[in-house]
Amino acid sequence: MRLAIYSDFSYRRHEGRVYAEQAFVIFLLGLEELVERLVFVGRLDPHALPWHFPLPFSVEYEPLAHYPRLDDPLRVLAALGGSMRSFWQVLDGVDTVWLFGPNPVAIVFAVLAKLRRRRVVLGVRQEYRSYVSNRHPNRPLLRVGALLLEAAFRLLGHSCQVIVVGPRLAEQYAGAKHLLAIGVTLVGESDLIADADSAASSGEKLAVLSVGRLDNEKNPLLLADVLVCLGGGDGGGGERDDREGDSDKAGWHLTICGEGPLAEPLRERLHARGVENRADLRGFVPAGPALYEIYRHSDFLLHTSLTEGVPQVLFEAFAAGLPVVATDVGAVAETVQDAALLVPPSDPEACADALRRLADDLGLRRRLIEAGLRIVRDHTREAQCRRVVEFIDPDRRVAH
Numbered sequence: 001m002r003l004a005i006y007s008d009f010s011y012r013r014h015e016g017r018v019y020a021e022q023a024f025v026i027f028l029l030g031l032e033e034l035v036e037r038l039v040f041v042g043r044l045d046p047h048a049l050p051w052h053f054p055l056p057f058s059v060e061y062e063p064l065a066h067y068p069r070l071d072d073p074l075r076v077l078a079a080l081g082g083s084m085r086s087f088w089q090v091l092d093g094v095d096t097v098w099l100f101g102p103n104p105v106a107i108v109f110a111v112l113a114k115l116r117r118r119r120v121v122l123g124v125r126q127e128y129r130s131y132v133s134n135r136h137p138n139r140p141l142l143r144v145g146a147l148l149l150e151a152a153f154r155l156l157g158h159s160c161q162v163i164v165v166g167p168r169l170a171e172q173y174a175g176a177k178h179l180l181a182i183g184v185t186l187v188g189e190s191d192l193i194a195d196a197d198s199a200a201s202s203g204e205k206l207a208v209l210s211v212g213r214l215d216n217e218k219n220p221l222l223l224a225d226v227l228v229c230l231g232g233g234d235g236g237g238g239e240r241d242d243r244e245g246d247s248d249k250a251g252w253h254l255t256i257c258g259e260g261p262l263a264e265p266l267r268e269r270l271h272a273r274g275v276e277n278r279a280d281l282r283g284f285v286p287a288g289p290a291l292y293e294i295y296r297h298s299d300f301l302l303h304t305s306l307t308e309g310v311p312q313v314l315f316e317a318f319a320a321g322l323p324v325v326a327t328d329v330g331a332v333a334e335t336v337q338d339a340a341l342l343v344p345p346s347d348p349e350a351c352a353d354a355l356r357r358l359a360d361d362l363g364l365r366r367r368l369i370e371a372g373l374r375i376v377r378d379h380t381r382e383a384q385c386r387r388v389v390e391f392i393d394p395d396r397r398v399a400h
Contacts, residue, residue: 001393002037004062004090006109007100007123008070010045011061018061019051023287024125026186027312030385032059041090043067043079052286062090070103071142084108091116096392098163102128102146102153110156121161121392122153122176124169125184126309127330134217134306163388166310166331180391183335183379185315186287192376193296193321196369205253206359209298209322211291211313212305214260219304219327221266222348226302227254227275229352252278252355254302257294259284287316295320300358303327306345310335315379318372323365325354339371 005028009021018040025040032038040055044063055061064086065079087109091097097113099106100123113120132146154173162176170181214220230252256266256279263281270276285291295301301317301324308330317324324340326332333342341358343350358365390396 001035001096001389001396002039002094003031003035003096003098003392004039004041004094005031005098005100006041006087006106008042008103008105010043010066011040011055011063012045012047012049012051013063014048014050017050017057018055020053020055021045021051023053023186023312024184025053025055026287027184027381027384029056029059030381031389032056034385034389037094039090039094041087052284062086064105071136071139073145076104080105080108084112087112088116091118095119096121098123098392100125102149104149107149107152107156110160114159119161119392121163122157124153124162124164124173124309126165127169127172127307128153130307130330131217135215137216161392163391164309167334168331169309178391180387182384182387183310183312183315185312185376185379185381185384187312187315187319187376187380189380189382191292192319192373192380195373196321196366205251206300206355207298208252208254208300208302208355209257209294209317210254210302210304211257211285211295211316212303212311214256214258214262214266216262217305217307218258218260218262219306219346220256220258220260220262221269222304222346222351223254223256223279223302224266224269224273224275225348226304226351226355227252227270227278228273229348230355254279255282255294255298256280257282257285257291292316292320295322298322300325300355302351302355303332304345304351305329308332314340315376318376321369321373323358323368324372325351325358335375337371337375339368339375341368 012019039060041062043066065082067075067079096119098121099109110120128150129146136142157173157176161178162173163180164170165184212218270279301322303326310331326340327345328342341354343354
């Protein structure tokens, strides 16, 4: 299979190397050894600075004309002609395209690929209308546009293979010609702890971890309110007490890994609520040994998003033996099953109550860790990439 992948995120070139904007590319790179040729297609950001996710030199990249954002339709339209020409050339050397949307560029590319009789696979990572509503709450026309794009993508799916992230999206795209639901994770088979007995902990304070981009849809400002609700300790942390029922006496500490436009507002919110001495903003920590070390020396993962597909941080937490508290949005409930405690979005008291419950119940913590490990063993990057390749080309069987 010679595969081209398009998604609406940007790339950059710096000193002869290509860098991707989003960690999702790490998952896609898991396909490299399973296909004959892999080509990434996407906007080329004019800033010649590196990003966090370098592409290996063995993977090809085809640049498209740049536009800052999809919510600027005039700029998108201005770039579309050049992008179509570039994509038409890409089609000369591939037999399959995987196009992520819904977005207008992906729809145009699907039409071009069908004209060239290439296999077209659509990809959907999250509930688009919900994503746009949370990201642009004061732009009703964008919400209408998102509704129309989603309808067009579903209609296109009637004649294409469709790969979605999570069971909730699978329900929405049930009319697809052929449908596969996957879980996107950056966790490799070698990253899993052996069993619940191998789970580590902070050893001192009750350490809560949050990992994710600091954007509106991730709702990071709620973290400050959760810390206030947790209370406990002397404000500086205190010493951890592992006895059941003592969470109110222990100190709570929050580590936040991520970057984004709400980083400074979050810092200000923590200060205003008087809990900045119990929070540590680490900034961006790349997926890999450094991040997994932070997971393994935390006690709980707290995930506060307002909208999601299937957040890969849940799989990272499961792999590290970390009990999870997550908001019940998107496909989170279907994904975690009985491996996490779910809370309503934007409810700091519910988050704090769930964390206290985990701190006070060693048996519950162990059950969640064991359930999480069962789930993540079937959702490693290797396992999901094999499923993708075998779905796209049913005659192909990938060795495990």
